[in-house]
Amino acid sequence: MASIGIIGSEGRMGQALARAVEAAGHSLAGGADKGSDVAALADACEALVDFSAPAALEANLHAAVGAGVPILIGTTGLAEVHHAAIDQAARAIPVLQTGNTSLGVTLLAHLVQEAARRLGPDWDIEVLEMHHRMKVDAPSGTALLLGEAAAAGRGIALADHSERGRDGHTGARAEGAIGFASLRGGTVAGEHSVILAGPQERLMLSHSAEDRMIFAHGAVKGAAWLIGREPARYRMEQVLGL
Known part of the structure; x- marks a missing residue:
């Protein structure tokens, strides 16, 4: 005790x-x-x-x-x-x-790092999160944690490869970027997905917080x-x- x-x-x-x-x-x-x-x-x-x-x-x-x-x-x-x-x-x-x-998110971050390491730079990485309307920071701390895990898997610094807030004519996606998107609404406790998009296939690793x-x-x-x-x-x- x-x-x-x-x-x-x-x-x-x-x-x-x-x-x-x-x-x-x-x-x-x-x-x-x-x-x-x-x-x-x-x-x-x-x-x-x-x-x-x-x-x-x-x-x-x-x-x-x-x-x-x-x-x-x-x-x-x-x-x-x-x-x-x-x-x-x-x-x-x-x-x-x-x-x-969350213990589940902790394991998710581990899996994201391993997936990013094994799949390599040909797979684009996007982190999507949604939280309740009262949350004041974006991206969420969890989204950044998952982004850091992906960056660690690739052996790069997230600060140098983070892509956020796309709007307007942005041009093509930067090679090696780790993208973030934040949604807010309702009473969502926390939804996080890491999408790894490769040639002709996609892998999605997700976690949902119910309470x-x-x-x-x-x-x-x-x-x-x-x-x-x-x-x-x-x-x-x-x-x-x-």
Whole structure:
């Protein structure tokens, strides 16, 4: 049994995390939200789970490092400055940051990387995602995670081959590009597909989220897995032993 603290506990994801902690047989150390004392929560738990906001990340990392407890970060919409702060914190504590804590998506990313590696550059790659109307960032963190997996399979940098927001007379598709398309509407929890289009055939690898509890269960599993690890930056793939 692990004692887990939730940053962003009052949000929909935070409430789902509280249920997942209980379902997994762990204890809930408490929650912290805007204006709360994150440092006090960090001192009272064995692991932190952060699904708050990018603006709060630096303070949350500082609290985790100060208490010497691992932290799993599921917050999306992170910029390079946030990743630099995560890298710095990972020198002192175990940190797992991911755009999606679903175990199914974790395996999907693994399959996407393998498919991109084996099929080669003759196959065009497109990442399609759809989420509820309230989602504020695009592409989704999961879409970017899948794009990174495809780029890793090809041995390229996603930043140099990402193609987004096509409109008007765009010309032919750039060779080696990894394209993204984002749809928003209704109450969709999350739909992601990676399309690999080759000569005369297509392969589609997909995942459908039917309830946000899948992310909560995966996050709790990941947070518990971090306890006792050496300081480093970890990935969800490692939680599954991939």
